[in-house]
Every structure is written in structure tokens, then in C-alpha cells.
Amino acid sequence: MKKHNFSAGPCILPQEVLKKAADAVQNFSGLELSLIEISHRSKDFVEVMENARSLVKELLNLPDGYSVLFLQGGASMQFLMTSYNLMKVDGKAAYLDTGTWSSKALKEAKIFGEVAVIASSKDKGYGYIPKDYSIPNNIDYLHLTSNNTIFGTQLKEFPKTHSLLVCDMSSDIFSRQLDFSQFDLIYAGAQKNMGPAGATLVIVKDEILGKTGRKIPSMLDYQVHLSKDSMFNTPPVFAVYTSMLTLQWLKEKGGISVIEKENEVKAALLYAEIDANPHFQGFAAKEDRSSMNVTFTLTDESKSKEFDKLWNEAGINGLKGHRSVGGYRASMYNALPIESVQVLVDVMKKLN
Numbered sequence: 623m624k625k626h627n628f629s630a631g632p633c634i635l636p637q638e639v640l641k642k643a644a645d646a647v648q649n650f651s652g653l654e655l656s657l658i659e660i661s662h663r664s665k666d667f668v669e670v671m672e673n674a675r676s677l678v679k680e681l682l683n684l685p686d687g688y689s690v691l692f693l694q695g696g697a698s699m700q701f702l703m704t705s706y707n708l709m710k711v712d713g714k715a716a717y718l719d720t721g722t723w724s725s726k727a728l729k730e731a732k733i734f735g736e737v738a739v740i741a742s743s744k745d746k747g748y749g750y751i752p753k754d755y756s757i758p759n760n761i762d763y764l765h766l767t768s769n770n771t772i773f774g775t776q777l778k779e780f781p782k783t784h785s786l787l788v789c790d791m792s793s794d795i796f797s798r799q800l801d802f803s804q805f806d807l808i809y810a811g812a813q814k815n816m817g818p819a820g821a822t823l824v825i826v827k828d829e830i831l832g833k834t835g836r837k838i839p840s841m842l843d844y845q846v847h848l849s850k851d852s853m854f855n856t857p858p859v860f861a862v863y864t865s866m867l868t869l870q871w872l873k874e875k876g877g878i879s880v881i882e883k884e885n886e887v888k889a890a891l892l893y894a895e896i897d898a899n900p901h902f903q904g905f906a907a908k909e910d911r912s913s914m915n916v917t918f919t920l921t922d923e924s925k926s927k928e929f930d931k932l933w934n935e936a937g938i939n940g941l942k943g944h945r946s947v948g949g950y951r952a953s954m955y956n957a958l959p960i961e962s963v964q965v966l967v968d969v970m971k972k973l974n
């Protein structure tokens with residue numbers, strides 16, 4: 623039997639997606655060739671890329687004027703590509719520092735210009751989302767991280783701003799309904815809710831590009847990738863194909879509104895146990911709790927051996943907290959069935 627996979631990333635994908643991806647590696651689309659041994663310029667693969675790009679737009683309900691790219695380099699490459707493409711020469715950007723990933727993003731931005739950290743929750747170990755801040759007027763963009771994978775906090779509301787709004791949605795894209803048109807640029811590594819590592823999704827409003835006055839190397843220039851329909855160089859074909867399968871799976875399920883409800887039920891089930899069970903304590907501030915990554919600790923550390931034995935025996939994988947936080951982290955991405963959450967809750971009840 624497969625394990626109950628709470629891994630934070632790379633993470634669980636729908637089982638039927640894995641099966642279809644495996645089949646395509648053997649024989650893609652009846653061609654008697656593998657998906658990974660045909661030209662990315664072939665009609666069959668170009669169709670995959672176009673399908674993946676249009677499924678993103680459809681699922682996120684994006685209006686005209688946005689383009690979708692599948693790039694390489696992970697979300698970490700986007701930390702610098704966003705600044706490179708959006709920060710003017712002698713420009714300034716604002717960042718909300720809500721965790722490790724935000725702080726890595728703003729570190730890259732400092733290479734390109736002035737960075738205003740408008741608020742940070744570092745003072746309390748990134749256990750909450752700062753809400754009391756003002757956004758400067760003279761900035762090129764404001765950068766946010768919608769879900770803090772490591773700390774288990776999530777932005778429930780997004781600030782209104784006159785500047786461009788950029789968001790790292792690596793760990794909660796396609797998990798909840800939002801007005802995605804409030805953002806000018808969204809990026810997300812595939813390996814948390816969409817597919818295997820190797821592809822990075824970038825969604826960008828066309829009109830914001832080409833305004834910095836900088837010379838940008840081709841591979842780091844969104845406009846170059848857009849002009850080549852996300853095929854400037856060889857795309858990560860397997861990661862794009864598998865992402866496309868996950869997006870199809872989501873569409874067939876009924877889209878984000880359906881998965882959002884499932885995610886809410888899963889999160890409510892686990893948080894209820896954390897709050898009711900005296901052995902456990904939630905890490906994140908209640909109003910900022912993530913529905914994707916649930917962080918918690920034992921109230922009595924000496925019970926850790928016993929608890930670790932219980933969940934390992936129950937076939938649970940990937941529950942150890944990030945090394946910077948400790949404790950436990952249950953990542954409950956779209957493909958994680960509620961049965962797995964129930965198994966975890968039952969194990970927590972067993973601890974005495």
C-alpha cells in the first residue's frame with residue numbers, strides 16, 4: 623500500500639496522474655516513442671505546452687492580457703527574475719517579510735535596487751502574518767508570499783496597492799479561489815501543487831514588461847520567453863507534461879472551487895485535533911493558519927519518540943518539521959486524500 627504522503631515538496635500528486643505520466647514515458651500518445659525522447663518542437667509536444675498554458679488561464683479565471691510561461695530554475699530563479707524585469711534602474715521595491723522564502727526573495731532584489739521591508743514577522747519566528755504596515759508610494763512593485771510553506775502561515779487578504787503586485791504562490795496556487803487578476807505577476811515552483819520539480823509557472827500581465835530601462839540577458843527576460851511561446855530553449859518536457867495532467871485532473875474534479883472545499887475540510891479536521899488534544903500545540907497564529915502546511919509541536923518533547931513511532935507505523939511519510947522550526951509539519955496539498963488526514967488524526971488520538 624502507498625504511504626500517506628505529507629511531504630512538503632516535492633510532494634504528493636494524484637495517483638492517476640503518476641500512472642499517465644509513467645505510461646507517456648514508455649509510449650507517448652500512441653507514437654511508439656517516449657515523451658522524453660521526441661522533439662519539443664514536434665506537433666505533439668507543442669500541443670502539450672499550449673494545453674498546459676491554457677489550462678492555467680482557465681482554472682485561475684484570468685482575463686485577457688495575461689500570459690503563462692513554464693520556465694526552469696525553480697521559484698528561486700524567480701526571486702531574481704522578478705526584480706530584473708520589474709525594478710527600474712535606480713528603482714525601489716517593497717517586500718513583506720513573512721518567512722524564509724520572502725527573505726530569500728528580497729535578498730536577490732537588493733542586487734537590483736532599493737528594497738523596503740514594509741513589515742516582518744521575524745521577531746516571533748515567522749509565526750504570524752504582519753497586518754499593520756503602510757505601503758510606500760514610490761515603488762516599482764510590492765512582493766508577497768501567499769503561503770509560508772515552512773512556518774504554516776497564509777495570507778487571507780491581499781493589500782490594495784497602486785504599484786504592481788507580485789506574489790510567490792509556490793505552495794498554495796490552485797488550492798483556493800482568489801481574484802487572481804489583482805496580481806500583476808504570479809510565480810510558483812511546480813513541485814508543491816502542480817507537478818514534478820523542474821518547471822516553474824510564471825503568470826504575467828503583458829503590459830507591465832519592458833519598462834525598466836535595463837538590458838536583460840535573454841534567458842532571464844520574460845519578454846524573450848513570451849515571444850517564443852515559452853519555448854525559447856528546450857522546456858522541461860516531463861515536468862510540463864505532468865503538470866498539464868494535474869491541471870486536467872483538477873479541471874475534471876470541478877476546478878478550484880471544488881478542491882478549495884476539500885482543502886478546507888482537511889485543514890479543519892487536523893486543526894481541530896491540534897486544538898483539542900493536550901499533547902499538541904499549533905505553531906502559527908490562529909487567524910493566519912495555512913490550509914496547505916500545518917505546523918505543530920508536542921507540548922512535552924519527551925513524547926517525541928513515542929509519537930514518531932506511532933506515525934511511522936501508520937504508514938505516514940514526511941511529517942518532520944522543517945529544520946528551522948522543528949516539531950511537525952503536515953503538508954496537505956490538493957492530491958492528499960482526506961483519508962490520510964484521518965489516519966494522522968487517529969494516530970494523534972492514540973498518543974497518551
Ligand SMILES: *Cc1c(COP(=O)(O)O)cnc(C)c1O
Pocket residue numbers: 631695696697698699723767769770771790791792793811812814
Ligand atoms: C519551495 C518554495 C520556494 C523554492 O522553490 P524552488 O523551486 O526550490 O526554488 C519558494 N517559495 C516558496 C513559497 C516555496 O514553498
